[in-house]
Amino acid sequence: MSAKRILIAEDEESIIASLEFLMRHAGFQTRVARDGETALASLADFSPHLVLLDVMLPGRSGFEVCERIRATPALRATRVLMLTARGATSDETRGRAAGADEYMTKPFSTQDLVTRVRALLGEAA
Secondary structure (H helix, E strand, C coil), X not given: CCCCXXXXXXXXXXXXXXXXXXXXXXXXXXXXXXXXXXXXXHHHHHCCCEEEEECCCCCCCHHHHHHHHHHCHHHCCCEEEEEECCCCHHHHHHHHHHCCCEEEECCCCHHHHHHHHHHHCCCCC
């Protein structure tokens, strides 16, 4: 069975490096998008099983990207885990309203992130 694909939509280089290492180490295939438009383009040609989606992206916000994912029938099965430094309840409510499956605030535990990713993808921890 081939590795599940994860799109990392994040613009902060240190977080990109950490997420890429973590997801690859956990056995996933990754691709990085550093802005909202690139994330949307990558959805079509990379067909990720899951998107690690930063809320604050240049161009289009993570909320907009998530709404587009949910509005596209071919992407309905794509899981979305939103990541943000903004921990306000209103932000989480907005993320879930946009269609996010999970919502995590930075900084987060790397083990917790891997556990949540595996759960969203229906894999055992």
